[in-house]
Amino acid sequence: MVSGGVTSVTILLIVFFLFREGIGLFGSPAVEQGYVVAVNQENTVRDLSPVQLKDVFDSKIANWSQLGGADEPIVVFRLNDIEQYVSYEELGDELQFIPQCLSKIIAEHPGMIAFFPDTYLSPDFAGKLIDRRNITPGEFFLGDEWFPTATPAPLFGIVPLVTGTLWVSLAAILFALPLGMAVAIYMAELSNDKVRKILKPVIELLAGIPSVVYGFFGLVVIVPLIQRVFGLPVGETALAGSVILAIMALPTIITVAEDSIRNVPRSVREASLALGATQWQTIRRVVLPYSVSGIMAAVVLGIGRAIGETMAVLMVTGNSAIIPHGLLEPVRTIPATIAAELGEAPNGGVHYEALFLLGCILFVITLLISITAEMMAAGKPKQQI
Amino acid sequence: MENQTIISAQGVNFWYGDYHALRDISLDMEAHTVTAFIGPSGCGKSTFLRLLNRMNDLVDGARLEGRILIEGEDIYARGVMVDELRKRVGMVFQKPNPFPKTIFENIAYGLRVNGVRDKAFIESRVEESLKGAALWGEVKDKLKKPAFELSGGQQQRLCIARALAVQPSILLMDEPASALDPISTSKIEELIYELKTEYTIVIVTHNMQQAARVSDRTAFFYLGELIEYDETKKIFLNPEKAQTQNYITGRFG
The missing domain is CATH 3.40.190.10 (Periplasmic binding protein-like II)
Incomplete structure (x- = not known):
């Protein structure tokens, strides 16, 4: 009760201050101040x-x-x-x-x-x-160039950053979800205790590695690999970022999905097997539908991890704020932009405000994703699968 | 053929890990009869029942010795398709466990996993099975409703109908009425009596009266051993063993 209240108030305060700082951007002159x-x-x-x-x-x-x-x-x-x-x-x-x-x-x-x-x-x-x-919302939301140090007028078009974020995150989920589900199903349904006892701590260990280390791994292993495989001038691409993010999102997806699969009552599983269904039919037709809400939660948490991840992405995606046309181009994500530029943005200045507004955008994106997933899970109540 | 042995256990020993759950069980059951397993909790009667459709395969560390023949075939022999076996040996569980699907889909499930695609056939089989489980009249207008909207007793009959839909020859029932009220229980018992003409039924029960009412033969298990197995009438009126007598009259157990 109390902790719930404190959490809600904290979240509201974060949102309030983010927006308060960010919204000042639209009251600022387009040409550099002074x-x-x-x-x-x-x-x-x-x-x-x-x-x-x-x-x-x-x-x-x-x-x-x-x-x-x-x-x-x-x-x-x-x-x-x-x-x-x-x-x-x-x-x-x-x-x-x-x-x-x-x-x-x-x-x-x-x-x-x-x-x-x-x-x-x-x-x-x-x-x-x-x-x-003044800078207009249209220029901010629809502008396709992000160039905060341009003179005489800095450009704060967020389209390249938003598309970069979405590209990298969606690709990461596309890589991580099938793999994560496969591992979760394997661990919950097929593996024996011995394998599980080894696998589970290893996966949890994966979740505990700092993201800088992932970034470093990406830089020395994945980036050169991508460069060689696709014959690119530079390997620092959206693909490198999404591969790293997929690896980082895997532990969350696996753990949450495995828990929800394990929570399927044994009786329901047995009912299916007793009717002559094979193990695979039971997993596909009974176990997975039954655990759909947990799997949704896994997806949301995975996407959340991917969208919000900063350091590793900053290190491997090449950081060019250009609208990407494919996974093999360098991109720059919203969190990476904030992390990279906040240090050089004068406190209270236009650039500073623009970065805060980016934070708001990030917040709204994650909010939309969780609401969508929530609605998808709710639209398919367990009783009607 | 009358009095044909359909289930035959021969010297069955069973372990859960180190725990010796069943000791040297041998018994034969005839087709189109109802056999009741009685005994105190933990005596191994449910374990034995679950051996008959290899449900204990799911338990880690389970080990079996001896042979169990169903329709003359050793079901633990190498190369036996477990899912094929389970289509012949249906099971109804202690608690109603419908799938989180509609009433119709619950019954159709067994057919669908067997690769039946013919819609008309599935529909007629669903109706037939629900009639067989004496549930058709109550649910025929709400087949598209979730199975969880039914009462506990109805859910259990739905589970029976679900088991009947794949047309097994044997129906195993693990305390099917223990979670139900007396009216639902009596409906299930009537149903067992009717199903006997088409199926061989093995029922585990804690309820002495129920065993006496529905079964033709009764097996009394105690501490993993088969103490006595005979005609129900004889077990209840004139048991050979003192342990059986004591259990039935409620002196222990």
């Missing part, structure tokens, strides 16, 4: 999304016509380019004339886009500022 993006007064383009900004500054977009403006080549200007346009004398001894110079440079170049700190914004600035606007 900076402005300015264009020539004549330019008709008023609004640029973070993705467009990044493409412009990466020179992927070279002409304003691509952005709905006039046919004018884009000239990118960063603050340290200033000496190409003006002499040191013009900047002044203590660089006190930078604002005036900036204003002048922008006025002279119709195709220019400039990115500089807002402290250098002169009161009579001759250029036009690109609209300051």
